[in-house]
Amino acid sequence: MSEAAAKEPIRASEIDPKFKYELSKMHGSEKLLKCFQCGTCTSDCPVARYTDNYRPRQIIRMAQLGLKERVLKSDTLWLCAACFTCTDRCPQDVEVASVIRVLRNLAADRGCFPQVFRDQVGSVLESGYAYKIPELRVKKRETQGLPPLPKGNAESLRKSLKGVKFIENADKKGEQTAK
Ligand code: SF4
Ligand code: SF4
16 A cells, blocks of 8 residues: 555444454554553654654554554554564553554455565575675676585575465465555
8 A cells, every 4th residue: 555545544343343352352452552651662662763654653553543454554564673662662561563463464364465575585585595696796706716605595494484385475476566
């Protein structure tokens, strides 16, 4: 969901009143309802320091309000660096970073995640590396007398990704999120 779409006025039909209770039963987001919107998580978040578009407090509020589709399709959900500063600082013991993880997992289950992760999955399945090693770098290693890079174990990674259903989810046609 684009930044502009995320700022559209909220319609009553968008609200899923059960969403917050569903989240409260999931590991990591049990304390979601304790958030009283003090904003400490946002003011301490290193990512929020660099972009006005990312506000963990806002993500928590959207989840509390039951804006399920909006929050799961939000581009900004994927900006969290999982540093856990917010979790350490929250006066209400809301595990903010874990709530974001739960939301990401729900979004990924629907195939809603940035194209960059799909590309990484493709690369991992092909070569065992998260991104294609540029030929130039391979050559540079040779000229400097360095040994070739170890071969990635794509087969083992494929098994792991299958275990968490990531490959199936990557194939789903979820609404495109950020690149
Ligand atoms: S720090 Fe905790 S209570 Fe304050 S807005 Fe963030 S999640 Fe809510
Ligand atoms: S875990 Fe995510 S939301 Fe929390 S402070 Fe770090 S980057 Fe910000």
